[in-house]
Amino acid sequence: MRTVKIEGADGLLLTADEWGDPSQPAVLMCHGAGQNRYAWKTSAEILSKRGWFVVTLDARGHGDSDWSSDHKYDAEDIGQDLEAVLQRFTSPPAVVGASMGGMASLAAQRVCKHQLFSALILVDITPHFDAKGARKVIGFMSGNPDGFSSLDEAADVISAYNPHRERPADPSGLTRVLQQRPDGRWTWKWDPAYVTSKPGFKAGDEAALASHMERVSRTMTEGMLATTVPILLVRGGQSDLVTPESVREFQRLVPEAEFVDVAGTGHMVAGDDNDAFTEAVAEFLARHHPSS
Numbered sequence: 001m002r003t004v005k006i007e008g009a010d011g012l013l014l015t016a017d018e019w020g021d022p023s024q025p026a027v028l029m030c031h032g033a034g035q036n037r038y039a040w041k042t043s044a045e046i047l048s049k050r051g052w053f054v055v056t057l058d059a060r061g062h063g064d065s066d067w068s069s070d071h072k073y074d075a076e077d078i079g080q081d082l083e084a085v086l087q088r089f090t091s092p093p094a095v096v097g098a099s100m101g102g103m104a105s106l107a108a109q110r111v112c113k114h115q116l117f118s119a120l121i122l123v124d125i126t127p128h129f130d131a132k133g134a135r136k137v138i139g140f141m142s143g144n145p146d147g148f149s150s151l152d153e154a155a156d157v158i159s160a161y162n163p164h165r166e167r168p169a170d171p172s173g174l175t176r177v178l179q180q181r182p183d184g185r186w187t188w189k190w191d192p193a194y195v196t197s198k199p200g201f202k203a204g205d206e207a208a209l210a211s212h213m214e215r216v217s218r219t220m221t222e223g224m225l226a227t228t229v230p231i232l233l234v235r236g237g238q239s240d241l242v243t244p245e246s247v248r249e250f251q252r253l254v255p256e257a258e259f260v261d262v263a264g265t266g267h268m269v270a271g272d273d274n275d276a277f278t279e280a281v282a283e284f285l286a287r288h289h290p291s292s
Helices: 037-048 075-086 098-112 131-141 153-159 171-176 205-225 244-252 273-287
Strands: 004-005 011-019 025-030 053-057 093-097 119-123 179-180 186-190 231-236 258-262
Touching: 004 075, 011 037, 011 075, 025 037, 025 075, 025 098, 037 053, 037 273, 075 098, 075 205, 093 098, 098 119, 098 205, 119 273, 131 205, 153 171, 186 258, 205 244, 205 273, 231 244, 231 273, 244 258, 258 273
Parallel strands: 025 053, 025 093, 093 119, 119 231, 231 258
Antiparallel strands: 004 011, 011 053, 179 186
């Protein structure tokens, strides 16, 4: 594994990890909101051992990538970063986009005249996502703005949010998503403005927030219709963001797309059952973006 810096849009420097042989077919993995590139660590190791060149990317405002000083965190902004990163590849990679990463992938394809990817895997995100579920995610990300007194306290909060996932006995792994301030408190390793800059958030204006979500949905729909490469939707079986109705709308929109439901997982599919998730991805890639 090699860590590299990549220039994105707006002069921001992005951090990525590269796994495997760069001469092999590439897979670019884009995490969800509130995550970073470490969310893909186990999957990246497995896929690289099976012959793919895997790049796991920290989005702007997340992990070790630069924060946007003017709070440009819409799907279109992250999509522009994605387009910049794609220039590193000699041929279009397959892209795995979880939630925010999937939104950005579709936003990028929406405004591009050629196909950016060889295949697209959307992880628990569809154009017609559940608004109540989205508000739950936003609520979690904006909670505890002053951080946590300890990693154990953070583990308790995360466990309450993901009750189907076993709480780790050793919370030290949370240092991948948390950073310690000089006063000893632990805060999330993402820019709070990713959430607080959304229309209507600070004023508690539900109508403005709903309008923003509708715009995001339209952007994703147009991006989906502009995508002609093979598509796979991987849904968390217990997801409150991608409901069964969301899946039906997705299948009506792109009937040729494939669909996998990973039982016993929530919105963070890869973190809840990495083995099942990675096998679903590898099987799809083997048919549509085979390694040598």
